[in-house]
Amino acid sequence: MKLLEVKGLTKKFAGLVANDSLDLEIDQGEIVGLIGPNGSGKTTFFNCICGVYPVTKGSVRFEGREITNFPAHKICKGGIARTFQLVNTLMNMTALENVMVGAFCRTTNTNRAREIAEELLEFSGLPEKKDILGSDLTIADKKRLEVARALATKPRLLLLDEAMAGLNPTEQKEAVELIRRIQREGITLLVVEHVMQVIMPLCERLVVLDAGKKIAADVPERIANDERVIKAYLGERYYAKRATLRSE
Amino acid sequence: MGRLKPLMVRQPRIFWRKNYIFALAFALLLALPFIFTAHFQHHVMIKVLMFTFLGCAWNIIGGYTGQVALGHAAFFGIGAYTSSLCYIWFGLNPWFGMFLGGILAVAVSAVINYPCFRLHGRYFAIATLALGMIIRLLFTNWRLVGGALGVRLPLLPESLWNFQFHTTKLPYYYIALVLCALIFAILYKIERSKLGFYLRAIKESEEAARSLGIDVAKYKLVAMSISVFFTAMAGTLYAQYILYIDPISLMPLMTSILICVVPVLGGAGTLWGPALGAPILLIAIEYSRAWLGGGGRGIDYMIVGAIMVAIIFRPGGLTSFFQGPRFRQWWRRIRG
Incomplete structure (x- = not known):
């Protein structure tokens, strides 16, 4: 198949x-x-x-x-998860919160979502950016964040x-x-x-x-x-x- | 051993020691009616708390979710009418009427607001504004519910169970305070839950939200339902406080606008926004009306208008002054 x-x-x-x-x-x-x-x-x-x-x-x-x-x-x-050609970062949320939104697709527990998000920020090379607002990230980081966020939905x-x-x-x-x-x-x-x-x-x-x-x-x-x-x-x-x- | 320490178990004593500022503020609120003892001052305080409550309710759909609904006065009215008429017609206790009003408001909003969710930004605002005005007109022309003459609630012996107090306004103040504490606790929970994250995501970008598995229409409906439920509850409080309701005083456009401006002035989508916005607005409005008497009619509109213009310069509202790094540093030092 x-x-x-x-x-x-x-x-x-x-x-x-x-x-x-x-x-x-x-x-x-x-x-x-x-x-x-x-x-x-x-x-x-x-x-x-x-x-x-x-x-x-x-x-x-x-x-x-x-x-x-x-x-x-x-x-x-x-x-199936996707990223956008024109980055669609959630601007007023931190990097961690951005990824947590994705993680909530598979869990309703906030602590669990935070764990998943931290893991994925680590995975995509953004661990030290986790408390930075989406709007303050560079374009490269925004793109990584978008990937991390998509991955958080466990596609x-x-x-x-x-x-x-x-x-x-x-x-x-x-x-x-x-x-x-x-x-x-x-x-x-x-x-x-x-x-x-x-x-x-x-x-x-x-x-x-x-x-x-x-x-x-x-x-x-x-x-x-x-x-x-x-x-x-x-x-x-x-x-x-x-x-x-x-x-x- | 540090690794084994459970994360979320908070000991109440430590909680209060760390949050003594909140404890102090709450104690101050409890004591406030004994510091300012005039009837009119009590009236203003009740109004402030009621609009804090309404602002918090609006914040769920308008602040966190970013859907600027301008027809909330209609649901405020539905709450007031439901509890009042249920008492008059069926003898239902207003405390139950309060919840029934909330449920009815949710049902009405699900029918009339759901189609509005297809609209965005200002179009959503205009649609909800229009619907709110239509509901007011319906009530004005609806004989069964008293039409333009409104409904007078029968006087009962004063008691908490009857939800009526005649000798003093104090109980209304404390009921409003409890309601505010309740909605604060609920919003605090929502902010940290999946729902809160989803609502904020919808505000930021519906497209991104959808791509992350968020059923946008469903969550907007959930947010709207919670919002109008509490709005209707405040309606009952108002009806029991004034003991007379009519469409003109209950559901004017001004109420809808005020419900929206209170949290926006304080900071839309923040827990503390409505608590900051309500005292400023309501004290200004009530006192301008009292001091200027009949000649002051319209001053309250001017105040709201001026504040709406002022918000343009600080879209984050008053709470945005408290979100800088310097404030955080200071706050951390104070909390020890």
Whole structure:
């Protein structure tokens, strides 16, 4: 059984087809990358899976259960957590409180929630920031916090929407390490990313979207050399090659 | 052995020693009516406590959850009418009427406020404002409940059971004080519970809240229900205090606005906000009315208006003055 099975997912906004009958299957324990030019429908795809938008057509199954068009909070309770492209930190709450909100998804005990939150702040490398207000964190810390908060809901599938946009190379490296650690915890990841140097070595499989359609799905090495992908997204062939080389 | 010390077991003696400031404040509140003994002063103190209570109730939906509801006077009125009419029609004791009023207010708010939760920010405020005014009009034109003439409560021998006191206002003061202590304890608990965290998360970002497994509509409804339940309870207190209720004096727009401005002045979404806002506002309003007499009509509106403008410069309210690091340091030193 696949962990996540998306079949023929279509999302239309008035006349615009943002997602055109997309298929995607994710196995337990994988890291799958979702790439494509701006406006190709990556975030829409996330939002359709997570119940933010109602799906026009198609189905989403998680662990064999039909979850199409479930409300967002039920999807989260069901075991899919997500982060936002534009960070959605709870600004007037401390880092610890932010993560505690996530932890309350699985417990009603405040002390237990605090324990879980402290553990996850430690895990995501923010232990000394726990009493800082969300609004006072740097963008890199906000992104980490968002991941910690999502993890606090104990997901089995984690959707990361551009968790590395706006980070400098050092921060990116730390973020990659964090993603690897999350995978080692047994959590499956679907990652939207623009930074090729990061996503190529990280993912086992890449899915490429262009104008709402899936144009390729393969291992990173072959994606880097795929004619259509280069034309639609990667641009110069050498750039893509260099990206793969550098990662090795 | 330090590791084995249970975390949450508080010994009462130590609690009071550490919180002697609260103990002192509470003792002062108990003694206050014997320091200021005039009837009018008692009236003002009762009003202050009642609006502290109402402000705390509003704070749950308006402060913590960030849904600025401006129709709470309607639920205040529903509470007053339920207990009063239940006594007159069925002879139900007002103490039970108080809870019945709360339950009825919850039921009404669930029907009329639930659809409003789809609205955000100012649109939610306008919708609740309109609904509050509609309910007042309904009561004004509803013959069965006395219409515009209102309801006069029959005089009974004074006793706690009858919830009526004629020779002195003091018992009303202490009842209001107990109600305030009750709501403070409940809010203190809520602030530290899952509910409190969820309500604050909804205030910050509904989108993030949903993504973290929070059923936003459900929790807004829970917050609103708790809020209107207590608002209606205060309505009963008011009815038993004045012993005459009518839609014009019970549910004016001013009451709705005041219920909102009290906690906002003190600090919306904070435990102590309403307790800071209520004395300032209510003392100013009641005394301007008393000193200026008939010529002072409207001064209270001006005061509320001026304070609303002043809040723009300090959106965190009065409690935000006490949240700086310097104050915390000082506070820690005082508490030892």
